[in-house]
Amino acid sequence: xxxxxxxxxxxxxxGGVGSRLWPLSRADAPKxxxxxxxxxxxxxxxxxxxxxxxxxxxRIMVVTGRAxxxxxxxxxxxxxxxxxxxxxxxxxxxVAIALAAAILVRRDPDVIIGSFAADHVISGxxxxxxxVSEAVHAADAGYIAAIGITPTxxxxxxGYIKVAEELNITDAPSAHAVECFVEKPDLARAxxxxxxxxxxxxxxxxxxxxxxxxxxxxxxxxELRAAIVELAAxxxxxxxxxxAVDRIWPTLKKIAIDYSVAEPAxxxxxxAVIPGAFKWxxxxxxxxxxxxxxxxxxxxxxxxxxxxxxxxxxxxGIVVSETDRVISLIGVKNIVVVDTPDALLVTTSEHAxxxxxxxxxxxxSGRNDLL
Amino acid sequence: xxxxxxxxxxxxxxGGVGSRLWPLSRADAPKxxxxxxxxxxxxxxxxxxxxxxxxxxxRIMVVTGRAxxxxxxxxxxxxxxxxxxxxxxxxxxxVAIALAAAILVRRDPDVIIGSFAADHVISGxxxxxxxVSEAVHAADAGYIAAIGITPTxxxxxxGYIKVAEELNITDAPSAHAVECFVEKPDLARAxxxxxxxxxxxxxxxxxxxxxxxxxxxxxxxxELRAAIVELAAxxxxxxxxxxAVDRIWPTLKKIAIDYSVAEPAxxxxxxAVIPGAFKWxxxxxxxxxxxxxxxxxxxxxxxxxxxxxxxxxxxxGIVVSETDRVISLIGVKNIVVVDTPDALLVTTSEHAxxxxxxxxxxxxSGRNDLL
Numbered sequence: 001x002x003x004x005x006x007x008x009x010x011x012x013x014x015g016g017v018g019s020r021l022w023p024l025s026r027a028d029a030p031k032x033x034x035x036x037x038x039x040x041x042x043x044x045x046x047x048x049x050x051x052x053x054x055x056x057x058x059r060i061m062v063v064t065g066r067a068x069x070x071x072x073x074x075x076x077x078x079x080x081x082x083x084x085x086x087x088x089x090x091x092x093x094x095v096a097i098a099l100a101a102a103i104l105v106r107r108d109p110d111v112i113i114g115s116f117a118a119d120h121v122i123s124g125x126x127x128x129x130x131x132v133s134e135a136v137h138a139a140d141a142g143y144i145a146a147i148g149i150t151p152t153x154x155x156x157x158x159g160y161i162k163v164a165e166e167l168n169i170t171d172a173p174s175a176h177a178v179e180c181f182v183e184k185p186d187l188a189r190a191x192x193x194x195x196x197x198x199x200x201x202x203x204x205x206x207x208x209x210x211x212x213x214x215x216x217x218x219x220x221x222x223e224l225r226a227a228i229v230e231l232a233a234x235x236x237x238x239x240x241x242x243x244a245v246d247r248i249w250p251t252l253k254k255i256a257i258d259y260s261v262a263e264p265a266x267x268x269x270x271x272a273v274i275p276g277a278f279k280w281x282x283x284x285x286x287x288x289x290x291x292x293x294x295x296x297x298x299x300x301x302x303x304x305x306x307x308x309x310x311x312x313x314x315x316x317g318i319v320v321s322e323t324d325r326v327i328s329l330i331g332v333k334n335i336v337v338v339d340t341p342d343a344l345l346v347t348t349s350e351h352a353x354x355x356x357x358x359x360x361x362x363x364x365s366g367r368n369d370l371l
Numbered sequence: 372x373x374x375x376x377x378x379x380x381x382x383x384x385x386g387g388v389g390s391r392l393w394p395l396s397r398a399d400a401p402k403x404x405x406x407x408x409x410x411x412x413x414x415x416x417x418x419x420x421x422x423x424x425x426x427x428x429x430r431i432m433v434v435t436g437r438a439x440x441x442x443x444x445x446x447x448x449x450x451x452x453x454x455x456x457x458x459x460x461x462x463x464x465x466v467a468i469a470l471a472a473a474i475l476v477r478r479d480p481d482v483i484i485g486s487f488a489a490d491h492v493i494s495g496x497x498x499x500x501x502x503v504s505e506a507v508h509a510a511d512a513g514y515i516a517a518i519g520i521t522p523t524x525x526x527x528x529x530g531y532i533k534v535a536e537e538l539n540i541t542d543a544p545s546a547h548a549v550e551c552f553v554e555k556p557d558l559a560r561a562x563x564x565x566x567x568x569x570x571x572x573x574x575x576x577x578x579x580x581x582x583x584x585x586x587x588x589x590x591x592x593x594e595l596r597a598a599i600v601e602l603a604a605x606x607x608x609x610x611x612x613x614x615a616v617d618r619i620w621p622t623l624k625k626i627a628i629d630y631s632v633a634e635p636a637x638x639x640x641x642x643a644v645i646p647g648a649f650k651w652x653x654x655x656x657x658x659x660x661x662x663x664x665x666x667x668x669x670x671x672x673x674x675x676x677x678x679x680x681x682x683x684x685x686x687x688g689i690v691v692s693e694t695d696r697v698i699s700l701i702g703v704k705n706i707v708v709v710d711t712p713d714a715l716l717v718t719t720s721e722h723a724x725x726x727x728x729x730x731x732x733x734x735x736s737g738r739n740d741l742l
Contacts, residue, residue, distance in 0.1 A: 023697075023699075311729055311732060311733075313725065313728065313729070314722075325712075325713055325714055325715050326394075326713065326714045326715070326733075326738070326741055327714075327715045327717070328394075328714065328715065328716045328717070328718075328726075328729045329717050329718065330716075330717075330718035330719075330722045330725050330726065330728075330729065331718055331719055331721065331722035331725065332706075332717055332718060332719060332722075335703075335717060337715075337717055339715060341696075342696055342697065343696055343697045343698075343699065344696050344697070344698045344699065344708075344710060344715070345699045345701075346698070346699070346700050346701075346703055346706060346708050346717055347699075347700065347701035347702055347703060348701075348702055348703060350702065351685075351701045351702035351703075354684065354701050354702065355699075355701065357684065357701075358682055358684070358699045358701065361682060362682075362697075367697070370697055
C-alpha cells in the first residue's frame with residue numbers, strides 16, 4: 001500500500017448559498033463564489049489553493065450544483081472533468097461527501113478523503129497542512145479524524161467538540177479521542193468551554209478512509225448508504241450515470257454529516273480530533289464578516305467591493321458594495337450595509353443572524369428573483 | 372385705494388437646494404420640487420395651492436433659479452409669465468424678496484406682498500389664511516408683519532420671535548409688537564421659551580407693503596436697495612432687462628432678509644407678529660422629515676417614495692426610496708436610509724444635521740455630479 005499521504009484526496013462540497021449573507025449571496029452567486037476578504041480570490045479558489053499543495057490538482061474533487069458548473073470550472077481551471085460531481089439538486093452534506101467517497105473508493109479502495117467546506121476562511125496554511133497531515137495519519141489508523149479549531153474567544157456561533165484522551169497515533173501526535181459534539185452554546189457556556197481548554201470549534205473538516213466513512217454511514221443510514229453506493233457504481237460510465245441519477249437522486253435523504261456520521265462515530269469511539277491552531281472562520285453572517293475584515297477591532301469600518309466608494313464619518317461595521325454608488329455613512333455604529341443592484345440591506349452586527357428571516361420572507365412572498 | 376386684501380400679492384422664493392436632505396435634494400432637484408409628505412404634490416405646488424385661494428393665480432410671483440424654470444412652470448401651469456423672476460445665480464433671500472417687491476411696486480404702488488418659502492410644510496389652511504389676512508391688515512397699517520408659529524415643543528432647530536405688547540390694529544386683533552428675534556436656542560432655552568408662552572417660531576413669513584420693505588432695506592443696505600430698484604426699473608421691458616441683469620446682478624449682496632430687514636425693523640418698532648396656530652415645519656433635515664411622516668411617533672418607520680419596496684423588521688425612522696430596489700431593514704432604530712440611483716445615505720435621526728458635511732465633502736472633492 002502507498003504511504004497514507006499519497007492516498008489522500010480532497011473533497012470540496014460547494015453547495016450552500018449562505019442565506020445569512022443575503023443580498024450578497026444569492027442562489028446564482030453563492031457565498032463560495034465571493035471574495036469575502038479582499039484577497040482577490042473567491043472563497044472556493046482560496047480553498048483550492050490551500051488544498052492543491054497537499055495532493056496536487058489531480059486529487060481534488062468538487063461537489064456542486066449543476067447551476068454552478070460554469071462558475072466553478074472558471075474558478076478552478078485545474079479541476080479534472082472526472083473530479084467535478086454535479087448534484088441534480090441540493091441534498092445536504094452527507095450525500096455530497098459520501099457520494100464523493102463512494103466514487104473515489106471505486107477508483108482506489110485505499111483512498112483517504114478529507115472534506116473541506118468551499119466557503120470558509122482560513123489563514124496559516126502551514127499550520128493547516130500540518131493538521132491535515134496528522135489527520136490523514138489518524139484516518140490511516142482507522143479513525144474518522146476531525147480537525148477542531150482551538151478557540152480564541154467564547155464564540156456562540158459555532159458547535160464545539162469536547163476532547164477526550166490522547167490516542168498516541170504514529171505521526172499524529174496531537175490526535176485525541178472525542179467525548180462528544182456540543183451544539184452552539186449560549187455565551188455563559190461558551191465562556192466555560194473557553195476557560196476549560198478542553199473544547200475545540202467544530203469546523204466541519206473530516207478526514208477518513210472512504211471505506212470507513214461508508215461503513216459508519218451504513219450503521220446509521222443503511223438505505224442512504226446503499227443508494228449512494230449504487231449511484232457511485234454507475235457514476236464513472238457516461239452511459240449509466242444519467243439514468244442512475246434520475247432514478248436514485250430523488251430518493252436521497254437530506255441529512256448533515258454531523259448527524260449521520262460524525263456524532264455516532266464519536267459515540268462509538270471511532271472519531272479522533274486534531275487541534276488546529278490556524279485561524280478559521282465560517283463567515284456565517286455579516287457580523288463575522290465585519291470582524292474578519294477589521295481584525296476584530298470594533299471601532300473600524302470594513303469596506304468590501306472592488307468599486308466601493310464610501311464616505312464614512314464616525315461609523316463602524318461593514319459596507320459591502322456591489323454597485324458604483326457613493327455610500328455615505330454618518331454616525332452609525334456596528335452598521336451592516338450591503339448594497340447590490342436590486343436589493344439593499346441595512347442592519348447591525350447584533351442582528352446579523354436575523355438576515356435569514358428576510359430571505360425566508362422573500363421566499364414566502366415569491367420573490368425568487370431576489371434570492 | 373382698494374381694500375388691503377385686494378392689493379395682496381404672494382411671493383414664493385424657490386431657491387434653496389436643501390443640502391441637509393441630500394441625496395434626495397440635489398442642485399437639479401431641490402427640496403421644493405419633492406413631495407415630502409406623500410401627498411402627491413411637490414412642496415412648491417402645495418405652497419401654490421395654499422396661496423392661490425387668497426389672491427388668485429394671477430397674484431403669485433415665484434423667484435427661482437434659471438435652471439429650475441422648466442420644472443417650476445411644469446409644476447405651476449397657472450403661473451403668469453410676468454410673475455416668474457429668474458435669478459442669474461443665487462443671491463439669498465433679501466435679493467429674492469426685495470426684487471419681487473421692487474418689480475411689483477412699479478406695477479401697483481400700493482401692493483402688499485407676502486413672502487412664503489417654497490419648501491415648508493403646512494397643514495391647517497383655514498388657520499393659515501386667517502393669519503395671512505390679519506398680517507395683511509397689519510401691513511396695511513404700515514408694519515412689516517411676520518407670522519410666527521405657536522410652538523408645540525421645545526424645538527432647537529428654529530429661530531424664535533419674542534412677542535411684546537398688543538398692537539390693537541383693526542382687522543388684525545392678534546397682532547403684537549416684537550421685542551426681538553432669537554437665534555436657534557439650545558434645549559434648555561427652548562424649554563424656557565415653550566414654558567414662557569411669549570415666544571413664537573420664526574417661519575420666515577413676512578407680509579408688508581412693498582414700499583415699506585424697500586424703505587426698511589434702504590435704512591440698512593442703501594446700496595443694495597438702490598441696485599435692486601434700478602434692476603426692477605429695467606425688469607418689465609424685454610429690451611432693458613438682459614443688460615440690466617448682466618450689469619447689476621453680479622454686484623448684489625448676499626444677505627438673509629432676517630438680517631437686512633426683519634431684525635432691524637423689529638429693533639425700530641416697525642415689526643408686528645401674528646401668531647399662527649396652523650401646523651408648520653421647515654423640514655430642515657431627515658429627522659424632521661421622519662417626524663413629519665410618522666406623526667412624531669418614535670417607534671414608527673416612515674416610507675417615502677412612489678415605488679418604495681421596504682421589508683422592515685423591528686426598525687424605526689425613515690426610508691426614502693428613489694429606486695425600485697428592495698430595501699431590507701433589520702433591528703435599526705431611528706435610522707435614516709435614502710436610496711437614490713447614484714448615492715446612498717445611511718445615518719440616524721440624531722445625526723441628521725450632519726448630512727450637510729457630506730455635501731461639503733463632496734463639493735471639496737469635486738463630485739458636483741452628486742450634488
